[in-house]
Amino acid sequence: MKYFLIAGEASGDLHGAALMNALKKEDSSAEFRFFGGDRMASEGGVLLKHYREMAFMGAIEVLMNLRVIRKNMELCKQEIMKYKPDVVILIDYPGFNIKIAEFAHTHQFRVYWYIAPKVWAWKEWRVTKLKAYVDELFTILPFETAYFQKHQLKVSYVGNPLLDExxxxxxxxxxxxxxxxxxxxxxxxxxxxxxxxxxxxxxxxxxxxxxxxxxxxxxxxxxxxxxxxxxxxxxxxxxxxxxxxxxxxxxxxxxxxxxxxxxxxxxxxxxxxxxxxxxxxxxxxxxxxxxxxxxxxxxxxxxxxxxxxxxxxxxxxxxxxxxxxxxxxxxxxxxxxxxxxxxxxxxxxxxxxxxxxxxxxxxxxxxxxxxxxxxx
Missing domain, CATH: 3.40.50.2000 (Glycogen Phosphorylase B;)
Structure with missing residues (x-):
């Protein structure tokens, strides 16, 4: 199957690489295209954009790089349409990925989110978007399952990758x-x-x-x-x-x-x-x-x-x-x-x-x- 993954930070690159490695064990024909980093690239597939060109922190840095962020967003959308993956897998990075979830869902791609956004802590309004655009959430904190189920989202608790690290x-x-x-x-x-x-x-x-x-x-x-x-x-x-x-x-x-x-x-x-x-x-x-x-x-x-x-x-x-x-x-x-x-x-x-x-x-x-x- 064809997997399109998006990780916009160093931690996402680490978790994305581990997930890709595990997917290859389940699916011998797995193919990958992704936004990520060197760790994900070491697992094979095509690195389309390095997270170093995406990781903007804080309101001021985001505002200063709006043009770059928009270009990254457009590139991501174009590559998804060109690749036509079996699933788009979003890894944390909520500000960017929530928009990609909407785009992918609108174009009838299946959307999974690994390491769900911490909407239980802040920006809870994002729950409605997750419910609308994400087919399955994969959570890493034990209390998140009940929280998302309360909001009628499909959710799987898979444990926390920190334990492996x-x-x-x-x-x-x-x-x-x-x-x-x-x-x-x-x-x-x-x-x-x-x-x-x-x-x-x-x-x-x-x-x-x-x-x-x-x-x-x-x-x-x-x-x-x-x-x-x-x-x-x-x-x-x-x-x-x-x-x-x-x-x-x-x-x-x-x-x-x-x-x-x-x-x-x-x-x-x-x-x-x-x-x-x-x-x-x-x-x-x-x-x-x-x-x-x-x-x-x-x-x-x-x-x-x-x-x-x-x-x-x-x-x-x-x-x-x-x-x-x-x-x-x-x-x-x-x-x-x-x-x-x-x-x-x-x-x-x-x-x-x-x-x-x-x-x-x-x-x-x-x-x-x-x-x-x-x-x-």
Whole structure:
């Protein structure tokens, strides 16, 4: 069968490649054309547009690149019509893909969406478009199934690809002593700092994180650096603290850390799945009033971190906007480092989270179900 896939970000390229690999095992005649990246290209088929030419973040960057986005959209539509695939598979990337879903559906192509948009968190009005244009949603968070079924969408929960990524990474983890030695770290307990992968996140999170680091000389605070960003960006917001930066070793750093301070996002779930106690920090541009307006207009969830959303309780403390300051975060970090009972309770909740998330093999389950549906 002929598959047309669209991934507009690095994470989508990773998940798309795993899905393509799994589809080839189900369908020996599988052919691919796609918007994606190098990982998807390594699985074969024709790469039509690299995600590097598509990944625009934030309102200003999107506005500045509207012409490019429109060209990418037109190219995508033309290629779908030319290729005439058996199915169009959308991978996350909702702003672009929701429009392609409408186009593909209108032209009577079957539409599957792998890694459904987080409309339960914000922009809930998109649910009506998903219902109208998408034949099957493949979800990766356990609570999403009931949410989408409530809105009368066809949905399959396939598990979370993070479980596969972490499982594969763990096979290559070094012993703690070797990890410390290879990275020129001393024997003090580690605290991982995950300030995010965007400059705006780092600008807000890292000054607070680095000042907290200076208060705990018995611990070794290490920053997880995004590979795509220059080291100087981190140094600029480090409050003159000589903190170690590690690139391309986030999972292993978190695994070997005694605790972590984490910017809200997927990293909070990864940290929980790696069983490291954490506190979650978040701040956006515009101050408290902007966030209140954003909350009122768009945000539909009680918590901002995935572990809390999945568990339905505040397992990890969240410090948002004005609450994200040294005076507020310091007592929580103190508990994470010194309160054994508190750490134990958090780790017990993590165990429940593991059970709720299910087993690795998300891409394989998604591919099997897609192939079954296409043949029915």
């Amino acid at each position: 972490i499982l594969e990474s763990k096979k290559k983890f070094r012993k703690r002593e070797q990890f410390l030695q290879d990275n020129h770290l001393d024997s003090r307990p580690l605290v991982a700092l995950l300030p995010g992968s965007r400059v705006q996140e780092i600008r807000y999170m890292l000054p607070v994180m680095s000042r907290l680091a200076s208060l705990y000389p018995d611990y070794q605070f290490v920053i997880s650096k995004a590979e795509a960003l220059d080291e100087e960006i981190y140094r600029k917001f480090c409050d003159h603290q000589p903190l170690k930066l590690l690139s391309g070793q986030t999972y292993e750093l978190v695994h070997h850390s005694f605790a972590a301070l984490v910017t809200s996002g997927t990293a909070t779930l990864e940290t929980a799945l790696l069983n490291t106690p954490q506190a979650v920090l978040y701040k956006m541009a515009g101050g408290g009033l902007s966030y209140k307006i954003f909350q009122w207009l768009f945000l539909k969830v009680k918590y901002i971190s995935l572990p809390n959303i999945i568990l339905g309780k505040e397992t990890v403390k969240e410090f948002v906007m004005d609450q994200m300051n040294i005076d507020a975060v310091r007592p929580e970090l103190e508990r994470l480092l010194e309160d054994k009972v508190y750490r134990g309770e958090m780790l017990a909740d993590y165990n429940r989270l593991h059970t709720m998330m299910g087993e690795p093999g998300a891409a394989g389950r998604a591919a099997r179900e897609m192939y079954r549906l296409l043949g029915s």
